[in-house]
Amino acid sequence: MRFLLVATFLISSFFAVAKDKTDRAGSPHKSVGVLMDTVKNRTKPYKWDPLLFNDKGWLIGGYSVDGMPLLYWVCGDINAKNRSLVLSAVHGDEITPVYFGFRLVEWVKARPNLCKDKLIVIAPLVNPDGFLRYQRGTRTNFNKVDLNRNFPTPEWNQNAHKIWKEKYSSRRRYYPGDKAGDQPENTFQRWLINEFKITKILSIHAPLNILDYDGPISEEVNNDNFAKTYFDSCYILKENMKRATSKLRFFAYGTFPGSLGNYAGKILGIPTLTVELPTTDASKAMQYFADMEKSHQIFFDFAVEERPNYLKERASATASEVMNN
Ligand SMILES: [Zn+2]
Numbered sequence: 001m002r003f004l005l006v007a008t009f010l011i012s013s014f015f016a017v018a019k020d021k022t023d024r025a026g027s028p029h030k031s032v033g034v035l036m037d038t039v040k041n042r043t044k045p046y047k048w049d050p051l052l053f054n055d056k057g058w059l060i061g062g063y064s065v066d067g068m069p070l071l072y073w074v075c076g077d078i079n080a081k082n083r084s085l086v087l088s089a090v091h092g093d094e095i096t097p098v099y100f101g102f103r104l105v106e107w108v109k110a111r112p113n114l115c116k117d118k119l120i121v122i123a124p125l126v127n128p129d130g131f132l133r134y135q136r137g138t139r140t141n142f143n144k145v146d147l148n149r150n151f152p153t154p155e156w157n158q159n160a161h162k163i164w165k166e167k168y169s170s171r172r173r174y175y176p177g178d179k180a181g182d183q184p185e186n187t188f189q190r191w192l193i194n195e196f197k198i199t200k201i202l203s204i205h206a207p208l209n210i211l212d213y214d215g216p217i218s219e220e221v222n223n224d225n226f227a228k229t230y231f232d233s234c235y236i237l238k239e240n241m242k243r244a245t246s247k248l249r250f251f252a253y254g255t256f257p258g259s260l261g262n263y264a265g266k267i268l269g270i271p272t273l274t275v276e277l278p279t280t281d282a283s284k285a286m287q288y289f290a291d292m293e294k295s296h297q298i299f300f301d302f303a304v305e306e307r308p309n310y311l312k313e314r315a316s317a318t319a320s321e322v323m324n325n
Helices: 002-021 032-046 096-109 128-132 156-168 184-195 228-244 260-267 282-291 293-301 317-324
Strands: 059-063 069-076 082-088 118-123 200-205 210-214 272-276
Touching: 032 069, 032 096, 032 128, 032 282, 059 184, 069 096, 069 184, 069 317, 082 096, 082 184, 082 293, 096 118, 096 200, 096 282, 096 293, 118 184, 118 293, 184 260, 200 260, 210 228, 210 260, 228 272, 228 293, 260 272, 282 293
Parallel strands: 082 118, 082 200, 200 272
Antiparallel strands: 059 069, 069 118, 210 272
16 A cells, blocks of 8 residues: 555656656746745845745746746736736846835735735746846846847837847847747746736836836827727826836837837837836845835826727636635
C-alpha cells in the first residue's frame, strides 16, 4: 500500500515537472515567495521598506520567460463601471517604477473605501526578468525584447522592424520581437485589459519627467465606435490628471508600432496615461510617490462615461471567479 502511494506520488511529480518543462518559457515556474525574496535582495541597497515585498494577496496572471510569476492585485466590485488598471515596471532598468507599483498596492490597501463601487487592478512588476537581470536590470525582458514595442498593433508587421532599424539603429534595447505579441509579459498585459474590461490605464515609467496621454481620436467621434460623451469624458480625465501632476511636463510622445499607447489608447480607444517619473534614482522613489498621491486618488475616482461600443461587455467569468475568491 505504502509502495503504491509512493509510486503514485512519484508519477504525479514526474508529470508536474514534465508539464513545467513544456512551458513556452522553458524555465520551471517559481513561487511568489521566491520572487519576493529575490526582489528584496535586489532592492536591499535602496533601503526601501522590505514589507512592500510580501507574498500575501497576489494573483498570478502568467509567468515570465525565466519562470517568475507575473503578479497582479485586485480590489473592488467586479461589475463596477469604473475600472482601473495600473501597469508598472515594464522596463526593467527603470528602478523608481518598481517601488511605485508595490507601494501603490499598499496605499490602496490602507484605503478600503477607495475600492468601493469601483474595480482596481495593479500589476506592480510587469517585467521581473528585466529588473532582476544583471546588477542594474535591462529595459528588455529575458528574450531581449522591448515589451513596449511588442503589442500586436495593425501596422506592426509592416513597420515595427523598419522603425527599429531606421530610428533606433537596430539597438537591442528597442527590439520589438520576432513576432507581435509573442512575449509572455506582453500577453499578460493584454489579458488583464481584456479579462477585467478595463476602462482606463495608468502606466508607470522613468526617467523622462512627463505625463503622456493616448486615447480615442476625435475624428472617430459619432462614428459607430463611440459617442461624443465618451470622447469628452476621456478628455476630462486627461485634463484632471494634467492638473494633478503639474510637476511633470505634459508631452504627447507619439506612439510606436507595438507600444501600449498605440494598442490600448489608439486602437482599443481606452484612455491610457503614461507617467514618466523624473529619474531612475532609487533614493528618490518615495518622494516621487508622495508627489503623486493626489493624482492616484483622481485617477481611481474618475469614472469614464460610456465605453467604445466594441468594448461594452462586462468582465469575463474568470475575472468574476478571481474576485469572489
Ligand atoms: Zn520605460
